[in-house]
Amino acid sequence: MTEKVTVLGAGTMGHGIAQLYAQAGYDVYMYDIKSEFLEKAMTRITDNLDMLIQENSIAASEKESILKRISTTTDLKEAVSGTRFVTEAVSENLPIKFDLFKQLEEVIDDDTIIASNTSTFSIQQLSEGVEKKDRLLITHFFNPAHLVPLVEVVKGPETSQTIVDRTVEVLRNIGKEPVVLKKDIPGLIANRLQAALVREAFYLLDNGIADAEDIDLAITAGPGFRWAFIGPLETADFGGLDIWKSVVENLAPVLSNEEKIPSFVEDKIQSGNLGTKTGNGIFTYSGDEEVRRRILERDENFVRLSSIKNNK
Ligand SMILES: NC(=O)c1ccc[n+]([C@@H]2O[C@H](COP(=O)([O-])OP(=O)(O)OC[C@H]3O[C@@H](n4cnc5c(N)ncnc54)[C@H](O)[C@@H]3O)[C@@H](O)[C@H]2O)c1
Incomplete structure (x- = not known):
């Protein structure tokens, strides 16, 4: 069975991250608060794929199967059911992220990883909104996420090494070049x-x-x-x-x-x-x-x- 992953937030970053997963063969659920945002994200992904075809980066025949691997939903439970890796890419607003983490932890399995794409909050700040802190880390992608290889990975004092190793493996699977920071610092590297x-x-x-x-x-x-x-x-x-x-x-x-x-x-x-x-x-x-x-x-x-x- 193909592994399922979830991307929360389908904006500038979320749509590109969802696309990466689909290109790498994962089944992706992309979640947002309104279906119109999800539709816009799918249009952007389609345009991105057309450009990759034009540049001979992917074959034209791959487009439909990549798109088919992306499901969209405004139902959080459906988005995360059976998923073991959640990327959070919602608006850069702590109350919004905390509210989502709370809902999320009620419906995900204990070993599901929560990887936040935050660009300004520290892992310490984020972890205050999460009960099970060992499964939280930051995976900081760069815009355009589907093209820039770097992802900075930041673990908190309570993040388990197994979670870091699994995250690095997933990021390499989707063609990224992860860099794991030894210490948290504003602005990362x-x-x-x-x-x-x-x-x-x-x-x-x-x-x-x-x-x-x-x-x-x-x-x-x-x-x-x-x-x-x-x-x-x-x-x-x-x-x-x-x-x-x-x-x-x-x-x-x-x-x-x-x-x-x-x-x-x-x-x-x-x-x-x-x-x-x-x-x-x-x-x-x-x-x-x-x-x-x-x-x-x-x-x-x-x-x-x-x-x-x-x-x-
Ligand atoms: N834009 C960048 O260059 C960039 C680069 C690196 C990291 N980031 C980080 O990535 C995250 C997303 O940034 P973005 O630029 O994609 O923002 P964006 O505004 O383009 O997209 C955010 C999306 O989250 C959705 N959203 C808001 N509340 C939600 C909720 N409760 N549940 C589900 N979806 C919700 C919005 O509807 C929107 O579609 C932020 O944490 C940001 O700091 C952004």
Whole structure:
């Protein structure tokens, strides 16, 4: 019998995670509070699969069987009956998550894993809403979840090692590259590194050092080009630790240490320019059509990069 897994919340992250399970051969139940959200999620999954077919990442003949492996429901009991792995991807709101955990624990088996996709709550905070704390952990996916390989795994003081091992195995089964943190820390690994870089990028733009296009290009054509294959620590080894001693000691005192978002970004937020979701942000987009095209281009490039990385 095919193993059943459940994804709670069918939004930006949930639909992509459900798709991954279905692609890997699991029977997935995707649960949300309204059927219209589930319908929208299925449309997004269908579009994602069409793009993967176009990029020769999956065969056209696989599409229908992948879609058939996804069931949708607004009935929590139906969603979790017989499941041993639940991914929670509902809104980033603690009372909502706690309320759901409470309902969940009334209907799941004792050995069912609860893996939260939270991006800002610590495992300590989350565990306050769970009775049986040994089966709770964080599995932090990256957007778009169906394409970015990394998943950060955070265990709490009470999470059992068996649960961590089973989770890592499930994540590898769906083609992900899990990283298990030894300690919980705000922002985990990837968002801490990313935030340090984005703060400096905002600083460079704010101080007129270069145009936004060129600041981005300095990363995509420079360090970012290397980072898909060698991380910052291996880069330091290749460059020489003596060199990196000078780089860090000479630059650290002049890097931005701002704790607040710069006012030019705050102004954009206040005027409703939030980026692609509102049509304008740091960059200007000509309308919905251009935004759709840019997202598609981004995703196609991610698929191509995956193929190169996987030597496909
Ligand atoms: N968006 C990202 O880039 C990103 C990245 C990593 C992690 N996360 C985390 O993933 C989780 C989901 O984020 P998202 O961006 O997909 O949010 P989203 O708003 O796109 O989707 C959340 C979904 O949860 C549903 N929902 C709300 N309450 C519910 C309930 N009680 N039961 C079932 N479904 C419910 C909503 O209807 C919605 O469809 C959050 O914890 C977020 O912090 C998001």
